[in-house]
Amino acid sequence: MAKGALSGLTVLEYAQGIPGPYCARMLGSLGAEVIKVEDPAGGDMARTWGPFPDHNPHPDQSGLFIYLNLNKKGISLSFKTATGRRLFKELAQQVDFLIESTPPSFLPRRGLGYTALRKLNPQLIMTSITPFGQTGPYRDWKADDLVSTHIGGLGYAFSGPVTDPEAVPPLKVGGHQADFATAVTATIDTLAALNERRLSGQGSHVDFGAMEALAAVRKGELAAYSFEGTVTSRTQTILRRTTGLLKCRDGFVQMHGTTEREWQGLVAAMARPELLQDERFKNENLRSENWGVLKPIIEEWTAPRTKHEAARTMQAAHLAFAPINTPPEVLASEQLAARGFFVEVNQPGLGRLKLPGAPFKLSATPWQAPLPAPTLGQHNQEILCGRLGLPKGELPGLRAAGVI
Amino acid sequence: MSPLPLDGIRVADFTRIQAGPLATHWLVILGAEVIKIESLKAMDLSRRTVQGRREDNPDPNKSTGFMATNAGKKSCTLNLTTPRGQELARELIQKCDIVAENYATGVMERFGLDYQSLKKIKPDLIMVSTSGPGRTGPEKDDVAYAPTIHANSGLAHISGHPGQNPISLGIMWSDVITPLNAACAILAAVYHRAMTGQGQHIDVSMTEATVSLTPEPLLEYLMTGSFSEALGNRDYRYAPSNIYRCRGDDAWVAISVSSEEEWKALCRALGHPAWAKGPKFADNYSRRQNEKELDRHIGEWTKTKTPQEITRLLQAAGVAAGPTLAVDQLFRDPQLNERGFFVPIEYEPIGKGFMARMPYKLGQPNPPGQYLPPARLGEHNPYVFGQLLGLSGEEIENLVQDQIIY
Numbered sequence: 001m002a003k004g005a006l007s008g009l010t011v012l013e014y015a016q017g018i019p020g021p022y023c024a025r026m027l028g029s030l031g032a033e034v035i036k037v038e039d040p041a042g043g044d045m046a047r048t049w050g051p052f053p054d055h056n057p058h059p060d061q062s063g064l065f066i067y068l069n070l071n072k073k074g075i076s077l078s079f080k081t082a083t084g085r086r087l088f089k090e091l092a093q094q095v096d097f098l099i100e101s102t103p104p105s106f107l108p109r110r111g112l113g114y115t116a117l118r119k120l121n122p123q124l125i126m127t128s129i130t131p132f133g134q135t136g137p138y139r140d141w142k143a144d145d146l147v148s149t150h151i152g153g154l155g156y157a158f159s160g161p162v163t164d165p166e167a168v169p170p171l172k173v174g175g176h177q178a179d180f181a182t183a184v185t186a187t188i189d190t191l192a193a194l195n196e197r198r199l200s201g202q203g204s205h206v207d208f209g210a211m212e213a214l215a216a217v218r219k220g221e222l223a224a225y226s227f228e229g230t231v232t233s234r235t236q237t238i239l240r241r242t243t244g245l246l247k248c249r250d251g252f253v254q255m256h257g258t259t260e261r262e263w264q265g266l267v268a269a270m271a272r273p274e275l276l277q278d279e280r281f282k283n284e285n286l287r288s289e290n291w292g293v294l295k296p297i298i299e300e301w302t303a304p305r306t307k308h309e310a311a312r313t314m315q316a317a318h319l320a321f322a323p324i325n326t327p328p329e330v331l332a333s334e335q336l337a338a339r340g341f342f343v344e345v346n347q348p349g350l351g352r353l354k355l356p357g358a359p360f361k362l363s364a365t366p367w368q369a370p371l372p373a374p375t376l377g378q379h380n381q382e383i384l385c386g387r388l389g390l391p392k393g394e395l396p397g398l399r400a401a402g403v404i
Numbered sequence: 405m406s407p408l409p410l411d412g413i414r415v416a417d418f419t420r421i422q423a424g425p426l427a428t429h430w431l432v433i434l435g436a437e438v439i440k441i442e443s444l445k446a447m448d449l450s451r452r453t454v455q456g457r458r459e460d461n462p463d464p465n466k467s468t469g470f471m472a473t474n475a476g477k478k479s480c481t482l483n484l485t486t487p488r489g490q491e492l493a494r495e496l497i498q499k500c501d502i503v504a505e506n507y508a509t510g511v512m513e514r515f516g517l518d519y520q521s522l523k524k525i526k527p528d529l530i531m532v533s534t535s536g537p538g539r540t541g542p543e544k545d546d547v548a549y550a551p552t553i554h555a556n557s558g559l560a561h562i563s564g565h566p567g568q569n570p571i572s573l574g575i576m577w578s579d580v581i582t583p584l585n586a587a588c589a590i591l592a593a594v595y596h597r598a599m600t601g602q603g604q605h606i607d608v609s610m611t612e613a614t615v616s617l618t619p620e621p622l623l624e625y626l627m628t629g630s631f632s633e634a635l636g637n638r639d640y641r642y643a644p645s646n647i648y649r650c651r652g653d654d655a656w657v658a659i660s661v662s663s664e665e666e667w668k669a670l671c672r673a674l675g676h677p678a679w680a681k682g683p684k685f686a687d688n689y690s691r692r693q694n695e696k697e698l699d700r701h702i703g704e705w706t707k708t709k710t711p712q713e714i715t716r717l718l719q720a721a722g723v724a725a726g727p728t729l730a731v732d733q734l735f736r737d738p739q740l741n742e743r744g745f746f747v748p749i750e751y752e753p754i755g756k757g758f759m760a761r762m763p764y765k766l767g768q769p770n771p772p773g774q775y776l777p778p779a780r781l782g783e784h785n786p787y788v789f790g791q792l793l794g795l796s797g798e799e800i801e802n803l804v805q806d807q808i809i810y
Contacts, residue, residue: 005592030592045662050639051624063623094595131724136742142724143660146637146645150658151726153734155647158563160574165654169647170728172637173577174562191591192434198598202406202767207417210762212745219582220450221731223472226746231732234654242471243551244572247558252570255553269664269727277561315546322552324570327625330615331557332793338541341612354626359616360589361538364604366598 004031005365010095015035018045018176019129019210021068022099022183027097028071029367031169033149035383036069036374037088040076040404043376061350072375075383076404083403085110092117092390098126104134114205124203125193129186133209146175152214162234179213185213209267222233242287246299248307252324258287262319269317270301345370380404406770408435413594416441416500422576423534423610424506427475427583432476433762439478439788441493443810448571464781465753475749479779479790480560483810484515493517495793499527506534509544519605528603530593534586538609549611549654553585558612562621564634570798582613633645646699647728648706650714656728657711666723671691673721674705743767751777775788785809
């Protein structure tokens with residue numbers, strides 16, 4: 001396999017959970033060498049999150065932890081000890097990136113803040129990923145995927161338009177989308193800082209707050225509010241397009257869009273030409289407004305079909321229909337298989353595990369094949385002795401003193 | 405002042421729909437010169453949405469939605485269905501570093517503007533193609549929008565209120581996360597080209613970008629043989645983690661407890677209520693098992709207070725909490741304002757206001773020139789065709805007459 005775009009660069013990671021580790025993981029899959037530093041007492045908290053094989057918790061077998069930490073080397077260092085902090089400093093001196101997600105005062109208090117590290121390594125790009133950033137009244141607040149989703153302004157919007165807000169709460173989208181979006185946005189910033197360094201010769205500190213990354217998702221609505229004074233409450237949300245889930249024999253199919261061309265195609269595919277004369281559906285805005293009437297009419301066509309039949313028939317007529325896929329159906333997708341999307345990692349203790357692969361295909365510098373996630377402290381000797389030149393004989397002492 | 409990361413990079417931007425322009429929005433913010441290639445026939449779709457309504461014959465320069473993702477980009481108009489239009493596009497691309505497009509599969513080939521053709525005239529070109537299914541595979545010609553990607557990627561299956569039918573998400577989420585991934589790919593490719601001189605093609609599939617950020621349900625199925633339905637606001641990792649009704653119109657607060665330390669802090673903040681004692685909620689496993697009852701108790705406590713009161717109280721105690729914020733509340737939020745999240749912008753067709761600053765080095769001063777107004781359709785025709793391509797005023801006039809610059 002060809003080398004990744006970031007081959008030759010090194011990342012030091014001191015982060016846990018999703019945003020920091022996935023950011024470093026992306027850099028690793030783009031070809032950088034990643035050294036993940038964990039606390040010897042338990043390590044990254046994601047090790048305690050599942051899914052686990054047959055629901056049996058094991059710190060080296062969390063599916064989510066593995067996914068977030070592929071292509072990394074793992075060492076354990078206690079920041080409570082002076083030696084641990086010194087070894088971390090020595091590593092920070094040698095690397096191109098430091099990705100960290102500690103609270104804003106944590107590293108400075110230990111003499112490991114950006115100001116201190118820059119003196120040792122002016123080329124260093126340090127990305128600090130926190131819920132709210134390094135400054136401002138919320139800087140010391142905590143947030144996870146749920147809290148970030150809601151305070152970032154996405155909760156009301158995700159639930160879509162509702163008639164009775166008491167019956168339908170605002171919503172978090174499935175999985176941990178806010179945390180993952182935070183991670184990818186922080187990766188943009190980190191790669192931007194790398195390109196900035198290419199021009200300036202200087203490293204820099206990327207002060208990254210999840211709330212801003214998520215609030216930026218609503219920039220269209222923010223601009224509309226600022227310029228036009230438009231606030232859409234959940235009960236008034238204007239559905240700009242005809243979009244919705246339609247009942248099928250075995251589940252649901254999602255359809256989207258009725259431009260003039262699509263509308264004519266839809267009517268033809270359903271063999272319902274009389275709808276073209278219907279005043280309620282004369283143009284795109286009317287079809288939107290009368291979606292409540294239109295949807296059951298389309299469901300007369302979808303209901304006797306399976307979601308896959310409905311989607312394939314409508315796609316043949318160039319209409320945006322797709323089945324609501326369950327996890328096994330996503331894994332069995334012919335399209336994803338044809339593109340070689342899923343990959344396998346041979347994870348010690350677990351065997352071969354199928355995983356989502358590249359989020360994008362770079363033709364010259366491919367997303368690197370997955371290497372197993374590290375166990376806690378797995379690469380202590382390789383990194384501390386190999387990289388920092390510590391004599392092998394010192395490792396047992398460091399272990400006994402709780403440094404590693 | 406330090407340089408911007410993409411100073412000196414020029415982008416020919418053929419993208420027209422959501423995920424495409426959002427990726428190139430990042431390139432503008434990071435310092436690139438981005439030139440949109442539009443036409444009266446094929447303008448950026450967001451130009452058609454004015455004041456929340458889709459218009460058939462809109463004023464293409466009055467959309468705030470267009471402004472929000474296209475501020476600072478230049479615009480030229482070119483009829484790409486004509487051979488001369490295609491030739492001019494190729495001339496422009498030779499003067500650019502990056503081409504971005506999100507047409508349906510096959511359209512750029514028809515224009516002779518696909519990567520295989522373009523790399524012959526511009527060997528170190530970086531080209532990014534964003535589509536729903538990706539540019540290869542049996543479904544490469546499928547029509548896709550964010551909602552159909554939510555469906556086929558498995559995201560829709562796990563999104564919605566527990567025990568109810570899946571819902572059609574109110575945010576075009578795949579249009580959000582795909583361009584974030586595309587921007588990463590472009591920045592990596594720009595760096596690689598600077599190091600080696602080598603360009604490349606980037607094939608971004610919205611489905612793949614979405615699945616890559618939604619691994620949990622797939623891992624659950626692969627590791628346990630079963631899969632869960634939508635959890636709503638809850639989280640399989642820990643409890644309590646939910647949103648709770650508060651005092652005020654449609655007012656809600658999110659509270660998440662991810663460790664024993666935080667659970668103790670929550671109990672302290674609640675004044676050690678009797679219900680919280682005992683084995684039912686003694687550890688995370690028990691709290692997950694008895695989550696409905698746990699949420700009922702917390703909801704009793706939250707409903708007499710505002711989300712802001714609860715947030716301050718719990719954050720001071722060391723528990724993650726935050727209100728569900730609406731757009732107007734974001735606009736007034738002290739944290740966002742303190743960090744310089746809103747930048748003033750003046751755009752003559754619609755007036756003065758503020759727009760959200762993309763989160764690159766917030767908390768630092770905003771480098772000048774990043775948040776210029778968006779371009780009117782074809783505003784930069786003189787610059788692109790005159791200055792960059794060296795056509796005379798008369799030649800340009802003839803191209804306008806012939807509906808090539810159109």
